[in-house]
Amino acid sequence: MLQIGPVMFAEPLILLALLGLPAIWWLLRATPPMPRRIFFPAAIFLRGLRNSEESPARTPWWLLVLRLALAACVIVGLAGPSLNAAQGDFRGGLLLIVVDNGWTAGPGWQQRRQTMMSLIGAAKRQNARVVILPTARTMAVEPLAPMLASDALGVARALAPRPWPVDRGAAAERLAGLRQRSADAGQAHIAWLSDGFMSPSDTAGTAALSGALARWGQIHFYTDGAGENPPVLAAPKPTPSGFAVTLLRAVPGPSEPVSLQVLGADGRILSTAPGQFAAGETELDIALSMPVALRNGADRIQLSPPRSAASLWLLDSRWRRRQVGLVSGANLELAQPLLDELFYIERAMAPFAETQRGTITALLSGSLSMLVLADIGQIVGEDAARVANWVNKGGVLLRFAGPRMAEKNDDLIPVRLRRGGRSLGGALSWENPVGMAEFPEHSPFFGLPVPAEVKIKRQILAQPEPGLSQRSWATLGDGTPLVTAERRGEGWVVLFHVTANAQWSNLPLSGLYVAMLQRLAEMSPGRIGETPADRHAQEFLPPLLVLDGFGQLGAPPPVVRPLPVGPDTVVTELGPETPPGYYGVSAARQAVNLPRGAADLQPLTG
Template sequence: MGFLNPLLLVGLAAAAIPIVVHLFNFRRPQRVDFSTLRFVRQIEATAMRRMRIRQWLLLALRTLAVLFLVLAFARPTRTADAGVFEEGTARSLVLVLDNSRSMTLRDAQGALIDQARGLGVAVIEATGAGDERTLLPVARPVEARIVPYTTAGPVLDAIESTPALAGAEALTAAIARAGSVLEGAQHLRREIVIVSDLQAATFSDSASATLPEGIDLTLLPLGARAQVNTAVTDVRVVSRIVEPGRPVQIEATVVRYGGRPGTVGAALLLDGQRVAETAVDVVPGEPVRVPFTVTPPARGWLGGEVRIEADAAAWDDARFFALRVPPPPRVLLVRGDGQRADLVALALGVAAESGGVALNEIAEGALPGADLDQYDAVVLVGPASVGDPGRLAAFVGAGGGVLAFPGDDVDALNPMLAALGAGRIDGAVGESGGDVLGTTTDLDLDHPLFAGVFDAARPTPEAVDLRKVARYRSGGADETTLIATQTGAPLLQEVRRGEGSVLLFGVAPDLGWSDLPQRGLFVPLLYRAAAYLAAGSAVADTGELTAREGGTIRVEGVGPGTALRLVGPDGVTLTPLQRTVPGAVVLDVGDAVARAGLYRVVQGDRTLRVVAVNEDARESDPAALAPAEAVRRLEAATGRPVRLVEGAAGLASDGERAGTPLWTYFLALALACLIAETLVTTRRRPEVAP
């Protein structure tokens, strides 16, 4: 129980007046002459007992009357269960307003965001003149100020102008932030009122939202029907090797939430041009993977999107992606002393003449002095020594690639394999120029290295005859056999480390070891291996960001001088924080990137890369929690009881608070005590002798 006029409680001291009067009776006894005291003594005992009872009763009634009068003037109010809808002492209130993307949907009462604004206005109008009011949207606009106001006007204006935005935090996280705001509140009575559609996907997160004692929670749910939404939730580049003029596989994910099965149209746009389209059969709740094939026309960064037919939630009908068609891989060919590297040089030279690779050839002795940062892939042909094996391992871990052929000393590659945490080569089986030991058997045709190499008429290459094979034993690294042989040793093994890979051949590029150099697979396999190793993680690293969450973007090929700029789809230019790292510049993009779309990183007139910004796919699922379940989760997350109020019924207007004040009851009790005291005083019975 609280008091609107607590200072008047000092009047409780007046309750001591009847007690003082009773204990110190200030009436002086009067002398009365009697002829005899015989009859007085007979009634003395009975009369005194009755008098004492009447005096104690009068004392109690007079004391209680004073107490009840003082309490009534202090205006007591019931605050144990007080919420925003009940009268009480001055409060500090935070209105948590759900303005996430799901609030753009509609029901019979109209758009959910409009309903939320209406409830928010009703809540603020129900507050009193001395209250603090703070608006806290779950998707905070950049210009929003989370500060308390002592008047309702600024808060009402902010509610009316609050849009539905991307990047909403979980509702429980917003409540925790509201608790932090109330830590500095000026009133002891503190309340959080939540207006939300209770979207299940973004309702809570793993962070704690425990609130301190003394904060009341009230939940106002809205939304009267189950919503239906179809969304593009993901787009990824499937192909590991991306080249101009060659098909690239792209896969989108489309999900229908609620409703009935149906068919929607989907299209892929590349640099604004529609290049592929298909029909998608969707079933509620089941993600559908939609494949597309596109052919990039040139090298560089391309921007694309997958778009479906428009529905009520237009913001998730498209998802953007960036595709990098890398420049020709920079390949360093290292010739082992006394080893045949001419066939490898010839095969890579053909690719270099067509612009497929940029080739540089050195002798084995020049490897320690080579600047590996200037290359994407290193090809080792039978070296007697790899120099510093840790240097090559670091090159691979940072995204580079190594293609290695054994030489006469097959064990010479073991130091590099050990540095990679891979297996080792235990000698070789067979002899160069000797009898055929066996042939190749299985190929991992699902590996990106072989994508597009074989046509439908000849899905697998001819078997390779083997005369000498290095006996490689796999270790504990992340590795895969890509081409197996009848000898048990792999013809081609991949070892992955960090962002890069090593492709290890089991034979030298020498006809004495095998007839691989004579096969039609040899030249395309070397070219594809160089492109695959050079790609590293570049294709997967599309630099995708989530709207309003920010992140970092790595940009290579930056020239000196001019700062980098980020140009959005609407032409707005941002200059994010940037720092230089080896080989690149990293942009720190904050939550100012609020609009989904394709952004360009530019320096001067050059576009250095494209960045896709998409909205959080979790917000596409409009399924809502039942109000009772939402209350249970909120109570578990916050540790506080939650009051559930359906709609705006019971909200007062014009600044008047609803509820029953308690001072009227105390006034009635005081009057009752005074009436009883009067009756006891006036209805005194005369004493008679027995």
């Protein structure tokens, strides 16, 4: 290998062929022998004619120079020249490439791959060995080992961004194992290819990796181009008219137009919304307004075009706005707003459901997912048969207690009730209001925090009977049921043993009330006849579709595991076995999204 200034030649011996240029020059100057003269009488007829095309007696000088230059270029090209290809001197040593290939890597991945290939190509020309260390978690457990540059090229081509965060702490541990076995420590050429971001959870890991690399040699840091400042789509928020979406940029930049799309499960564009980042701003709020029918068919919200796993947000049945019917046993015309039994329900469900008041007959004639009855003791006549049939087909019947139910009730309740109930100062009483206990694991409310300030003053008691504990989804501190439920056909019958307003408890005044009603709404189908998204009817959710590092949905690889069912199907740690995507079955799938926010776009320090 020969280097002349900034140019390096992989095969310098071929340059010796330049010594043959004089011989080539002599051959190019050679002309054919002089022609012989032969007497030809008829040539007299050609006298006076002039030939318009004449061949020169010798090769023109400029053509000779051009041919010599072409010959020299061929020789130099065969010698394998490269300009600044090495980007460092690691001849015969070790090239250590650290690649950040987490969820932020997608937009700048092509440039990062080109840099990687250039470095490996230089290592090949300098007979150096190569180690490639990706920082995103991988299923590979084999220890790091130096490889030939030709093998490293294949590894680099197969490397791709991942839809989960980097784990630089784990990368530092793998590097420590390599240091113990390698004799090149302190002499390696280190190239760290990154987008320059880190999250607060990876601060310690970043520092550990930086320290481990410093013991190998000087760190050369390569970042993506200056134009790579792609927006990130934060978690959307449901609104009565659609969605509120916030877009984030890592650093302030120039004014930049963006476009949001809402796509259906079949890939059709249901809605679009343009936006414009103002110069110097890092946040942009966009409102997506959609009719309820289109919103309930939405599959994902994405930037157009998606460039990473943070460019889109997957939606499932929890994002649908259910049609909820409300019926009260009180005289609504005489009720004051704050004493209205449906007042708190309407406001609690406003962010995630469309509510409408009416009679049982009128409401069930439409497309309802959930029917709420506030202190209706008995459902009589044809209404009882209609409600029972609707529940058996998949509807969720939610009932609230009250004075009327305390006196008489029907069989469309999950448990048998005692007459009269229990209250402060009553026959079955307690001295002070009682708080709530933690939710049991079989309850759909499991995992919700229970505020200490929520107190119950009065309730309807359930008759003790076998199986009561399994039908109790919420209890008081003394163990008495507060919310009971029973499966009926494809649907559910749920009873709150307190009123829907604040007369018997302050539960309707708390945020827990909203969360509990949302969990119940999620159990209901989008429309009767669909399969309800009942997380608690399954133990595991098999992978259906998963995201890659470029924000594309595809079939799950074999290493992806089914997810255990839990509250909101939360995945605490994304990785190769649990990537973001859809889990479950097509009729009732659950979305697992990549958590991200402004804190995950902090500048990389270490």
